[in-house]
Amino acid sequence: MQISVQIVVQTEVDEQANITEIARFEREGFEAGTLGLQLEEAKALPGRLQRSMIEAQAAEAIARMSVCPECSSRLTVKGHHRLVYRSVFGRLSIDSPRLYQCRCSGSGRRSVAPLARLPLSHSMQCGYVRGRVSCRIYSHGKGR
């Protein structure tokens, strides 16, 4: 028997839900040693769930922020760097594009990294710090 654990992400942008398998288990028979989750399998699940959730949230945020709020033009990508997020479920590297601001803003060819500016990253950090576990989000790469 194969047992798949999947998360289903439904965004307001996409009509079709995105299904990601975060774990797959194979079991045969009905014996005490193979019933349910093994300890190592259970330990790995929260980290995989965390990774899938954050990647989905980042993808939606990037899609939303890649469009000019004034004229609805698609913003041009200047480059990418990685944000590293540490949580109790492990370390996660998130793609963070740097986007040129829209020409309609009159700001020339300045660029911004929208994910690096999110106040959400700060609140996630503070929540974990209260639990006395070191968690941070910070940026690697150029152009910050």
Ligand SMILES: [Zn+2]
């Ligand atoms: Zn614009």
